[in-house]
Amino acid sequence: METVAIVGVGLIGGSFGLALKQAGFRGRVLGVSSERTIAAALARGAIDEAAGFEQAAARADLLYLAGPIGAILDLIPRLDALVRPGALVTDAGSTKRLICTAGRGLRRALFLGGHPMAGKERRGVEEADAELFRGRPYLLTPSAAEDLETPAAREFVEWIRRIGAEPRLLTPEEHDRIVALSSHLPQMLSTALASALSGCAEAGTVARAAGPGLHDMTRLALSGWDIWQDILETNRDEIVRALEMFEQRLQGLKQQLAGGLPEEEFRRGAQFARQIRNSG
Amino acid sequence: METVAIVGVGLIGGSFGLALKQAGFRGRVLGVSSERTIAAALARGAIDEAAGFEQAAARADLLYLAGPIGAILDLIPRLDALVRPGALVTDAGSTKRLICTAGRGLRRALFLGGHPMAGKERRGVEEADAELFRGRPYLLTPSAAEDLETPAAREFVEWIRRIGAEPRLLTPEEHDRIVALSSHLPQMLSTALASALSGCAEAGTVARAAGPGLHDMTRLALSGWDIWQDILETNRDEIVRALEMFEQRLQGLKQQLAGGLPEEEFRRGAQFARQIRNSG
Secondary structure (H helix, E strand, O other): OOEEEEEOOOHHHHHHHHHHHHOOOOOEEEEEOOHHHHHHHHHHOOOOEEOOHHHHHHHOOEEEEOOOHHHHHHHHHHHOOOOOOOOEEEEOOOOOHHHHHHHOOOOOOEEEEEEEOOOOOOOOHHHOOOOOOOOOEEEEEOOOHHHHHOHHHHHHHHHHHHOOOEEEEOOHHHHHHHHHHHHHHHHHHHHHHHHHHHOOOOHHHHHHOOOHHHHHHHOHHHOOHHHHHHHHHHHHHHHHHHHHHHHHHHHHHHHHHHHOOOHHHHHHHHHHHHHHHHOO | OOEEEEEOOOHHHHHHHHHHHHOOOOOEEEEEOOHHHHHHHHHHOOOOEEOOHHHHHHHOOEEEEOOOHHHHHHHHHHHOOOOOOOOEEEEOOOOOHHHHHHHHOOOOOEEEEEEEOOOOOOOOHHHOOOOOOOOOEEEEEOOOHHHHHOHHHHHHHHHHHHOOOEEEEOOHHHHHHHHHHHHHHHHHHHHHHHHHHHOOOOHHHHHHOOOHHHHHHHOHHHOOHHHHHHHHHHHHHHHHHHHHHHHHHHHHHHHHHHHOOOHHHHHHHHHHHHHHHHOO
């Protein structure tokens, strides 16, 4: 892998460039983004040079699609006419079923869906960080197990390990169900909580009385709609399912509270919260 | 105010002692706690000397009840026989209706309910921090406005300001409704989320795929049951009401998602999350 092209040099794309270099990548990193972003990415050292999409696709051994889901879905069908034969195409989109279906259509390149479970409140290449992926799961959703046995895929997975992330394999369907539970459901709850509180008669006092717990629980509500629009559109069924599962549990908790004390729910919740923190 | 007695020298009580001293308090700080905690509190410099509850009550100009709600409710009725006439009794309990009703029964001392909106994941005097209250609201729930006009109350409020906290006045009823929304509802959602996910077939994979968002949203689920048992028991009606309000909003969000996109909810949620962060 000598040339990497990052398409969409934001927080994730920029961090991937920085992380590769910190991990010892000595090849060339091309960046495809807006003029303003390219200038910032060059200044940060996240990329070595700017390129147009077609030029980048033609030169890259690894094409890393790090833009929004909608952009990734638009770009994949154009790649067969552009890529080097045998190149590896991957992405960092937050849902995988539609993207991997599109990726399976590629003939001249291998597509390997990916999703680094890393982020920050603030976006943009200005926030990029070579350490962003360290200790974080990096979900990979190959269409077939043998896809991972190609030299290009093996090398990419090796770089994922070198930047400190932990590769994990899932089918695109498993991925979308898992992230509906682990990421989209928490987002919906944070948004619903903040939105519900904003509609209360006591909203102003609640905002002024907010402690660290409410800060934690409303941090995701700050997420941008542009990102979430794509996620909700491409994973609606699984998110609705996750919401229904949660509603049932919340109703049970409320009923327990009305008639007694939900000690068992607290014990189970605490145990799972610890499990998350000990998993790795 | 020359002698302060802190009853229950844990995270909050210990931090109050440290904060007072850092803010220039030159009087004596007595601590009432278990032997082990007292040793740690003395080592940290959070208190100047250990005292029994009766001795502390007899000597203190300010009696700061920082133990669990249940302990505060047990101690208040004993105070009339013990306190210096004209002493100020305050507390740091997380619900205020029952505590302030008990406090109104005091004849020889003035009771002023309080609730610093500050905390940490870990408890105990080992975690105490002179900066814990800085920039945080400190809710006060006087039974009558004139309670705040006594010299002892004025001096206490002045120390709250000196330790960097922001005093805010509420009735006990307003307080319990506000914290049901700002603190107890978020806790219930975090517990319900973690508990619901722990019951999924995919629980193990979800735990291993957890990103920073799920970490944020399950941090409160780590809270100890011993604390929450008292809170739920003394604020059950308001918490159930807050849960019902939230359930309605979540159902609306789910319906919007099933048929379209909940852009307006995301916008409102983000706006409120920003409001929390800008309030002060």
